[in-house]
Amino acid sequence: MQKGNPDTYAAALLAKIKAEKQQLIADGKLKQEKPLPDIDFLSLYELPHNWQWTKLGAIVESLRYGTSQKCSYSKNGFPVLRIPNLKNGVIYKSDLKYTLMSDLEIEGYSLQNGDILMIRSNGSKSLVGRTSIVSSDCEGYAYAGYLVRLRFIENLLISRFLYLVLESKFVRDQIEIPVRTTTGVKNINSTEILNLIIPLPPLAEQQAIVEKVDYLMKIVDQLEEQIKHRKKLAEDLMQTVLREAFE
Template structure:
């Protein structure tokens, strides 16, 4: 956008024309200890809903290094790199919560010049991060690096200072309401998840919809055939005798994700041995998360002649078990707790085996009662899924509305322009003059310092050193996508 297309009073600038952009100090072994240990922020301390200061590390900073890397109220820190493109450039606003706090080179500090509202710049940089602009401009393979030089040259639209503040006031109001709405949606989604878990438990107990079904506890080995899968090896690189190959990534809890199916080479007799049959239950063998252990989904013959990897265990029910009934009770919290217990290891991983799966006990009612429980559960699932669709639609509309509001805010269409405002071009000239003179931004005083200054002015006999500090400094309220 050229200056002639900008809203009245706005200018297009590079970020480093209106702020100081600096990469943090590298963490090296020699600074792990020392007699000048100081707190510092790293990428893990920056979240989408504000700074996370419950785990702030320390390393040695000399006095001269502190002068370079100290954070001042009003500074913005951004994640310099991430393995996830969405996390690149995620910003947070520093409000002086920790004295003499510095920052590491996993962060880039943006220090706004006098006349640039830090909250405006924070919202603008967050907008760029959320819409993926920083990720597109990042470099690297696997880890996406934004880099201080790239950020310094980032194009920014700057309104007059008074308009910056109007934008912040209106934008924060809109975003806080959207935050509240999205938090309500998330709570409703969690309630739907709890409702479905309750249905699954009722199926396992045999008391869904208020009636009691008698069931006997049976070992899985008594009512199903349990088998392992094929280990992926170099010799199985697909060449000529290839077949569809299901992996752990294809199995979620209660559903399959078949968007990406790999191929594997099979040898004589293996297709007959490993071919999946309609009604097989695919169980995930291991996972670092105890909540995901043993998650399972039924195979309905979606792809002909498919086989599965050795990190999936196949449970093929015999005539006593309905496959859908087995899938429902297997994913119930009652059975998942049992799976978690048998899979626990001393290493912290949770790993199942065919032997462990065979040893699991499950309730087995009559086939007629299984059919009745399945019918009732399917009705509940339809209702719960309908509610989830509504919630997903509401979440999507909220995201669209958020994006629309942000688009308008940073295009000059959210609040009206006031011809009485000092143009941003004048502000930019003043910043350039002050820089030429070597004038740096004065540290923004915290609320505690302002209270001390007021008290000192009211009683000249007092000095800031004898004023009792008042706790509870104001901290910038952040928003979460």
């Protein structure tokens, strides 16, 4: 392992992300960020030596709320992703609405492959903060006001890994516990999102974790299919036994 290598050391990865963001700020493509509060490391568990605790705001290139323009099913203008289009990390395009936007709005709200959309406001605390990854077939789509777009430095973070972290119990507790006693609509604002604490492994380990989780999820899917098949066989067998008993 080389300590200056983002593939093997998270500290080097964070330093590279910081340098890239500073360059974007210098080029006028990003606004200067407010400093993030320090992390209370005493309240956190120990990570592998080449991992790093960080806040989401330290690795996000930009965060933006969705458009407030009215949408309709009239297929006139740009497709707009809404809360019903986000489910289990995937974006579904079966219930799209559309809106008209100016050139400036198109530039600001157009999604890119690898962006993460987060639900920022909902009546159910279990849906607040839920995320889905934008795939290449949704590039150029806009997104509605109850969603927030998280964009990351290209090739320095793996969106699929970040999705898994944001769906973990550790992060979900950070989101759900503060809104547990809130009545009515529950919200998470940009400051709260940027201050979410996450464990960050180096790039190579992010990829390894994603591959392992995806492999295990395929096994789970196969087992579920087997259970459904055996349940169907059992039901068919029961119907056969009952039919023979009454004939």
